[in-house]
Amino acid sequence: MNKYESSVKSVCAPVERVYARLADLTSLQVIKDNVDDPRFESLLNSQVPADKRPTPEQLEKLRNNIRKMELTPDTVSGHIGPLGDITLRIVERVEPKLVKLEMEGAPIPVTMWIQMLPSDENTSRLKVTVGAELNFFIRKMIESKLEKAPEGLAQFLSQIPY
Numbered sequence: 001m002n003k004y005e006s007s008v009k010s011v012c013a014p015v016e017r018v019y020a021r022l023a024d025l026t027s028l029q030v031i032k033d034n035v036d037d038p039r040f041e042s043l044l045n046s047q048v049p050a051d052k053r054p055t056p057e058q059l060e061k062l063r064n065n066i067r068k069m070e071l072t073p074d075t076v077s078g079h080i081g082p083l084g085d086i087t088l089r090i091v092e093r094v095e096p097k098l099v100k101l102e103m104e105g106a107p108i109p110v111t112m113w114i115q116m117l118p119s120d121e122n123t124s125r126l127k128v129t130v131g132a133e134l135n136f137f138i139r140k141m142i143e144s145k146l147e148k149a150p151e152g153l154a155q156f157l158s159q160i161p162y
Helices: 015-022 025-034 038-047 056-067 136-159
Strands: 002-005 009-011 075-080 084-094 098-104 110-118 124-132
Touching: 002 136, 009 136, 015 025, 015 110, 015 124, 025 056, 025 075, 038 056, 038 136, 056 075, 110 136, 124 136
Parallel strands: none
Antiparallel strands: 002 124, 009 124, 075 084, 084 098, 098 110, 110 124
């Protein structure tokens, strides 16, 4: 399994609150509820380099996909561009330090670990690791995207309100 890790991010919330939010995927409802808020586009633009930002049409397509996401405490399901319908399922929880997820419906097996540690009583640290079973040819095609994915996800998770 090839693994790709983010840097450690600081989160302005106690580790128990961060874990509670990430261990229940229905908490992502706040993203669906705010997808039409202008701050959504600002947050997205702050995460994406200027030359890679979505066009207005791509942004509207992203918003529509987010609106159609289905959430349960253990899963988030939706349509992801060329990959089709994908489900992200929590397969392990270790309170308050780990949430492990697996992707279902993807063309390759993908596992994601979100690790959390307390910094002090009001702040935490967070790191994301993505693991994927890749053969040589697939790795050459998508490795650069997989290398960036954990960092982008960790950055996003460090900025959401807890």
